[in-house]
Amino acid sequence: MTLPIFSASDDPGPSFADLLKRVRPTEALPVAAEPLTITHGTTVVAIRYADGVVMAGDRRATSGHLISHRTMEKVFPADRFSGIAIAGAAGPAMEMVKLFQLQLEHYEKVEGQVLSLEGKANQLGAMVRNHLPAAMQGLAVVPLFAGYDLRRQVGRLFQYDVTGGRYEEQDHTATGSGSLHAGTVVKLGFREGLSEDEALDLALHGLWQAADADSATGGPDLIRGIFPVVATITAAGFARIPDADVRRRFEGLIDTMAGQQVGGTEPS
Amino acid sequence: MSMPFYVAPEQVMKDRADYARKGIARGRSAAAVLYDDGILIAAENTSATLHKVSEIYDRIAFAGVGKYNEFDQLRIAGVRHADLKGYSYSREDVDARSLANAYAQMLGQIFTHEMKPMEVEILVAEVGASSDDDQLFHILYDGSVVDEDRFSVIGGDAEAIGDRLEAAFQPGLDLGGALNAAVSALAGPDRTLAPADLEVAVLARSSGRRAFRRIEDDELTELLPSV
Numbered sequence: 448m449t450l451p452i453f454s455a456s457d458d459p460g461p462s463f464a465d466l467l468k469r470v471r472p473t474e475a476l477p478v479a480a481e482p483l484t485i486t487h488g489t490t491v492v493a494i495r496y497a498d499g500v501v502m503a504g505d506r507r508a509t510s511g512h513l514i515s516h517r518t519m520e521k522v523f524p525a526d527r528f529s530g531i532a533i534a535g536a537a538g539p540a541m542e543m544v545k546l547f548q549l550q551l552e553h554y555e556k557v558e559g560q561v562l563s564l565e566g567k568a569n570q571l572g573a574m575v576r577n578h579l580p581a582a583m584q585g586l587a588v589v590p591l592f593a594g595y596d597l598r599r600q601v602g603r604l605f606q607y608d609v610t611g612g613r614y615e616e617q618d619h620t621a622t623g624s625g626s627l628h629a630g631t632v633v634k635l636g637f638r639e640g641l642s643e644d645e646a647l648d649l650a651l652h653g654l655w656q657a658a659d660a661d662s663a664t665g666g667p668d669l670i671r672g673i674f675p676v677v678a679t680i681t682a683a684g685f686a687r688i689p690d691a692d693v694r695r696r697f698e699g700l701i702d703t704m705a706g707q708q709v710g711g712t713e714p715s
Numbered sequence: 716m717s718m719p720f721y722v723a724p725e726q727v728m729k730d731r732a733d734y735a736r737k738g739i740a741r742g743r744s745a746a747a748v749l750y751d752d753g754i755l756i757a758a759e760n761t762s763a764t765l766h767k768v769s770e771i772y773d774r775i776a777f778a779g780v781g782k783y784n785e786f787d788q789l790r791i792a793g794v795r796h797a798d799l800k801g802y803s804y805s806r807e808d809v810d811a812r813s814l815a816n817a818y819a820q821m822l823g824q825i826f827t828h829e830m831k832p833m834e835v836e837i838l839v840a841e842v843g844a845s846s847d848d849d850q851l852f853h854i855l856y857d858g859s860v861v862d863e864d865r866f867s868v869i870g871g872d873a874e875a876i877g878d879r880l881e882a883a884f885q886p887g888l889d890l891g892g893a894l895n896a897a898v899s900a901l902a903g904p905d906r907t908l909a910p911a912d913l914e915v916a917v918l919a920r921s922s923g924r925r926a927f928r929r930i931e932d933d934e935l936t937e938l939l940p941s942v
Binding site for chain 2: 449450451452463466467470545546549552553556557559
């Protein structure tokens with residue numbers, strides 16, 4: 448591998464995606480004759496609370512009606528003070544996360560300073576937009592982006608659509624197949640200034656209800672010990688909540704719901 | 716049509732080397748020292764924003780002396796080389812030796828084929844799993860690579876600084892000890908260097924994935940001896 452050196456007029460600057468394009472031009476995607484059966488990741492939610500943001504995602508990946516993976520992770524640190532959560536076609540989504548993490552680090556190293564949270568959110572929007580040709584063929588990726596804005600001292604959330612549209616949400620957001628159920632629970636439970644404890648419980652309750660009503664969303668697996676990935680992003684940075692803590696919260700949630708006998712059987 | 720005069724290749728190379736050395740000698744030097752938790756790099760640099768020491772990858776750092784625009788171009792090329800390699804293969808496949816070779820190839824190529832050699836001397840450091848695996852590569856303007864252990868000095872005054880560091884160095888120094896050895900060697904017997912004249916960074920084994928960390932402001936003042 449030789450050193451990538453460019454003339455001043457052709458220099459890709461701090462953008463890793465542009466650098467990749469210079470080094471190895473990508474080929475156009477083949478057009479599928481019929482819809483492919485591919486692996487999909489499902490429900491993720493994000494909630495703003497007093498000290499920052501909570502992000503949570505279930506672990507199930509599906510191929511059509513089959514569960515293809517029980518331990519997929521959908522919530523990742525993007526850098527020290529931000530996180531990305533994904534729903535949609537799993538392959539391209541993982542690739543997008545990898546590229547996004549790399550882009551933020553690459554920018555930081557080349558420029559010698561970190562991108563602003565706004566700048567990171569716009570970068571992700573551009574990546575989703577560049578992915579549009581693949582999305583048109585059924586490989587849509589819809590991420591959530593959340594972070595702690597060190598300049599404004601507040602947690603912020605961003606939602607995207609397949610065209611790269613970027614929408615900042617004030618309080619909470621959800622995406623993926625179970626987002627309607629999870630989002631409704633979070634919407635009803637949200638109030639200004641939630642504590643970390645309350646925000647974590649609310650996110651997990653949202654995921655529980657999504658798993659209860661959406662076949663593509665996985666609930667907590669107490670037998671195998673598989674729990675949703677939950678993380679907080681605050682002034683101290685991105686921190687993943689340990690599985691033992693998530694288990695304890697789910698056990699509490701199950702006890703409460705068993706006591707109230709909520710959400711009985713659906714009318715047939 | 717005029718014919719160029721014949722100049723012996725020895726003379727051409729010597730002229731180029733003299734030119735490059737003169738350019739490098741105009742700037743201040745930098746030194747890297749192994750310590751118990753990794754590698755410390757200290758450079759004499761009065762600018763707080765134009766860095767001589769920077770992060771290349773998880774466990775790799777770069778230091779350059781000489782002409783700023785030239786070594787900064789090399790630094791960015793190094794970041795790109797490392798990030799592309801890590802993206803194509805895996806993060807653990809990125810190593811200092813391959814990067815040092817790429818730098819050497821490029822500097823050698825420029826030294827023999829271009830009008831003007833690069834007036835730079837650079838250092839590529841990689842912190843390993845234990846101090847036996849720490850690596851220092853010293854690369855000169857003509858593409859020669861030297862693999863050094865214990866410490867490495869780059870810049871016009873490297874020989875004198877290296878001698879002073881040789882006297883002060885001990886294996887297994889702590890962070891403060893390594894910093895003081897490097898700074899007093901850079902300063903020499905007749906001067907003292909204040910925190911504002913220094914740029915200091917470490918590749919620390921205990922820092923997690925990204926080992927590079929700058930030592931600035933209060934932390935630097937505290938580690939330096941009070942004068």
